[in-house]
Amino acid sequence: MKRYWWLGLVFIVALILPFVIGEFWVHVAVEILILGLFAVSFNMIFGYMGQLSFGHAAYYGVGAYATGLLMVKASVPLPICLPASMIAAGICALIFGYFCVRLTGIYFAILTLAFGQLMYYIIFQWYSFTGGDDGLQGIIPPDFLFSATAYYYFTLFVVAAALIVIWYISESPFGYTMRTIRENPDRTRFIGINVKRYMLINFVIAGMFAGLAGGLWGPFNRSIAPDLCNWHQSGTPVFMTVIGGPLGFFGPMVGSVIYTFLMAFVTGFTEYWPLTIGLVIIFVVLFMPGGVLGFFEERVKIIRARALEVGAGESSEKENS
Amino acid sequence: MAGEVILEVESLNKAFGGLQATHDVDYEMMTGELSAIIGPNGAGKSTFFNLLTGYHTADSGKIFFKGINITHWPPHKITRLGIARAFQVSNIYPRLTTYENVRQAILAQQKKTINLFTPASRLARRETTELLEITGLSEQSDMVAGNLSQGDKKRLELAIALGSRPELLFLDEPTAGMSGEETHDTMELVKRLNREIGLTILFTEHDMSVVFGYARRLTVLHQGAVIAEGTPEEVRDNEEAQRVYLGEEA
Numbered sequence: 001m002k003r004y005w006w007l008g009l010v011f012i013v014a015l016i017l018p019f020v021i022g023e024f025w026v027h028v029a030v031e032i033l034i035l036g037l038f039a040v041s042f043n044m045i046f047g048y049m050g051q052l053s054f055g056h057a058a059y060y061g062v063g064a065y066a067t068g069l070l071m072v073k074a075s076v077p078l079p080i081c082l083p084a085s086m087i088a089a090g091i092c093a094l095i096f097g098y099f100c101v102r103l104t105g106i107y108f109a110i111l112t113l114a115f116g117q118l119m120y121y122i123i124f125q126w127y128s129f130t131g132g133d134d135g136l137q138g139i140i141p142p143d144f145l146f147s148a149t150a151y152y153y154f155t156l157f158v159v160a161a162a163l164i165v166i167w168y169i170s171e172s173p174f175g176y177t178m179r180t181i182r183e184n185p186d187r188t189r190f191i192g193i194n195v196k197r198y199m200l201i202n203f204v205i206a207g208m209f210a211g212l213a214g215g216l217w218g219p220f221n222r223s224i225a226p227d228l229c230n231w232h233q234s235g236t237p238v239f240m241t242v243i244g245g246p247l248g249f250f251g252p253m254v255g256s257v258i259y260t261f262l263m264a265f266v267t268g269f270t271e272y273w274p275l276t277i278g279l280v281i282i283f284v285v286l287f288m289p290g291g292v293l294g295f296f297e298e299r300v301k302i303i304r305a306r307a308l309e310v311g312a313g314e315s316s317e318k319e320n321s
Numbered sequence: 322m323a324g325e326v327i328l329e330v331e332s333l334n335k336a337f338g339g340l341q342a343t344h345d346v347d348y349e350m351m352t353g354e355l356s357a358i359i360g361p362n363g364a365g366k367s368t369f370f371n372l373l374t375g376y377h378t379a380d381s382g383k384i385f386f387k388g389i390n391i392t393h394w395p396p397h398k399i400t401r402l403g404i405a406r407a408f409q410v411s412n413i414y415p416r417l418t419t420y421e422n423v424r425q426a427i428l429a430q431q432k433k434t435i436n437l438f439t440p441a442s443r444l445a446r447r448e449t450t451e452l453l454e455i456t457g458l459s460e461q462s463d464m465v466a467g468n469l470s471q472g473d474k475k476r477l478e479l480a481i482a483l484g485s486r487p488e489l490l491f492l493d494e495p496t497a498g499m500s501g502e503e504t505h506d507t508m509e510l511v512k513r514l515n516r517e518i519g520l521t522i523l524f525t526e527h528d529m530s531v532v533f534g535y536a537r538r539l540t541v542l543h544q545g546a547v548i549a550e551g552t553p554e555e556v557r558d559n560e561e562a563q564r565v566y567l568g569e570e571a
Contacts, residue, residue, distance in 0.1 A: 173425075173441045176417075177434045180425050183414040190374065190412075191429040191485055192400035198434070 014156055018149040026148045028264040032256050033152075033159045034216045035236060039244075039252030040166055041209035042237035047246035048170060049202050050182030052109040054234050055116025056210055058096065059089040061229030063211025065123060068136045068218040078142055082158070082215045089211020090204050092119070097203035101196050104185075113231060120229040135225030139218040155216055162209055163253075169205065170249055178202055239277065243284050245291020254293050326388075327352045327489055327521050328373075333382035335372055335545075342368040344545035346382070350489070350523065355515040357536035358525045361565065365545040366525040367409060370491050374406050375399045386489065400429075405487035409494045409525075411474035413481065415467030419458055422466050422477055424449040426484025448484075456480040457506065472503040479507065483514070490514075492524035496531060504528070508535050533557075541565070 018026050038060050045053045063085035070076040070084055096115040103111055123130045130136065145151045169175050177198055180188045185195050218224045227233065236259070237252065244255025259277065266276045288295040330348040334341070342365045350356065358366050371377040373384060375396040384392045391399055414422050427445045428434050436444075453459045456476050461469055466477060475498060482490060495511065496504040508531055514520045526532045532539065532553070539556040541549040549555075549562035556562050 168438050168440070171440045171442070172438055173428045173434045173436045173444060176421065176425055176428070176441045179417060180414050183416055184412060186376075187408075187412045187414065187481070189396040190376075190400055190406060191426040191481065192397050193429055193434060194395075194397045201435075 011160065018152055023148050025264075026152050028260060030148070030152050030155050030220055031264075032260045033155045034213050034220065035240065035260055036253040036256035037159045037162055037216075038210055038213040039237035039240040039256050040163060040249075041206045041213065043241050043246055043252045044166065044170070044178070044202060044206040044209070046238075046241055047251070048175065048178040048182060049199060051104060051199075052238070053100075053112040053203075053206075054109045054231065054238070055096075055112035055114070055119075056206075056237055057229050057231070057233035058116040058119035059093050059207035059210035060214040060217075060233065061119060061123065061224075061226070062092045063089040063214025064218045064224045064228050065130060065136070065214075066211065067215035068139045068224045069130070071139050071219065072136055078145070078219060082212060085211045085215030086208040087211075089214065090208040092211075093204045093207025094200070097200050097207070101199040101203060113234070116229065116231060116234050120226055120231075123229055124226040130226070133226060135223055136218070137223045139222055139224065141219035145219070151220055155220070158212070158216060162212055166209060167249060174198075174201075239281060241291070242281060243291060245288075245293035245295070245297075247290060248293045248297065251291050251293040255291065258292065324352045326350070327354075327386065328523075329385040330373070331383045331385075333369075333372060333384065334380045335368060335377060336380060341545050343372060343379070346542075346545070346547055348540065348547070350521060352488075352521055353515070353519050354538060355512065355522050355536060356524075356538040356540065357532050358523065358540045358542055359529075359532055360542035364542040366542055367493055368545070369542065370406060370493055370525070374404060374491065400485055400487075403486075403488035404491070405482040405485040405489075406491040407475075407478045407482040407493065407495055409497060411471075411478045413466045413474060413477050415465070417466055418462070419464050419466050419469065419473075419477055420449060420453065420462045423452055423458075423480045423484050426481045427452070430485050452480055452483060456483070456510065471498040472500060475499060476503075476507065479510075487520070489521045489523070492522065494525055494527060496526065496528065504531065511535065 017029060021029070038056070042053060042056045045051055045056070066085040066088035067078070067081040070081045071078065076084070096112070100108055100111050100115065124133055126132070141151060145154050177188070177193060180193070181195055181199060189195055214228065217228070240255030240259045241252045242255070243258050244253065245251030262276065262280065263273055267273050284291060290298065326349055328348070328350040330346060333343050333346045335343040346369065358369065360366055368377065372379050375391070375394050375398070378393055382392070383390060386399070386402060386404060389402065391402065414425070417425070424441065424445050427448045428441065431445060433444060450459070453462055456479055458473065458476055458480060461473055466474070469477060475495065479492070479495060492511065496507050499507060511522060511524070512535055515522050524536070536553060539551065539553055540547055541556060541559075541562045543565045548565060549559040551559070
């Protein structure tokens, strides 16, 4: 556990953050957390299972609408809405995933994209239930979470709890089975694993956590719109994960910090946000192929190796003298 | 040790386009056997293994394992029933460590892969360490498998197959790419597994000294069909086998 001291540090910084920064940046921090959870859930499919889901916003959007509709139309309290969002997104992922896991590679990506767009059009067209492109307004969080700071703390604890659960899953035999499916699906069949079934289970779990992230979004933004399901939204976790690094657990979260912070910062003085993020992604892909996190992990390894060499050199010199 | 029939194959056929890769093959194995299938390149040895383990499905014919008809079963079900295989070209998880490679096979065998919340590092420790010791990979335990030497990759391949705790083990050229010493060690291990725990083993091999040194029964495949079968001595004396295969080397 000594390796993870910095996690405690990050958490303490996150706890005192609202006292240091203004309200605008507290909003940005909430966004970082929600989109970070969304990206981490995406990476369960991309980084761990080795398939590119280009329709992950479907589950994010379904989660957002489940919480939004329950709160607006039935006044269900938020703590009950969030698990409901996970279940709704999980059911949706089960139905779509059933077909998607039959494919791999580009075909998997295209089919997830198609299902994502299908979800978008359903929400867009089903005016009487979802409000269509008017979206859903007046998703007001309960009084004790009304202020930006309160909602920030609430989000921080929910996201932290979700990350701990996903972390456990990634280190469990199931998580390692995902790695083996990524590395060598054929071999995995021959050690007795029903690869398709395991891919489906993972797809559903990833969808559930995307749904949880979506559920957090509505009360934060006070409203939701069908765009939450659109392919732009599916691209967000892809970009975040590429920037942060898909092979480390925290890569997508690092990506969310960079992406969301940059967006808040850059859109403050220019409308050229897509150009900016495009340049960032080109830079990362060309010069940091493992993402920012992968890049720094590599540096740390090299520095440690050098330190060891130096240490070994010194001790042998002593022996000689 | 020998006893009941563990594997029974009845007139198995498989064609790829116009090529008859397996042609009316009948085959039978008893529990405790250590046997080999030989034949020139393209004789259909790998296809035969692929059919038996569910990688390909047969066009016609039947396969019985422990009396159960497994002809159209998928690979994972066949593995769970007790057949494991090691591949000709090492088929491992290159970015996991040697230890993790083996542990995963053991966890799958113990049906623990659906466990979502216990760290994998706490499970199957004893079994994994033991199996790494048996296969001579203890020192490479923490190495990333993709960085292993060719011979060690093949040993890992064998270790993964053993992790499934099979009753019947198929080895497709288990010593391909190994040095003389490694070949000897590996085949001695195969022999020990067969003698000491009674594991039924069927292997293919190019190296005739290995085949004649270890197999107690040989089957010669040629153009997908069985053309000779018997003890090494009988096959050596068989004219047809000499003509299509052994003769080439003599």
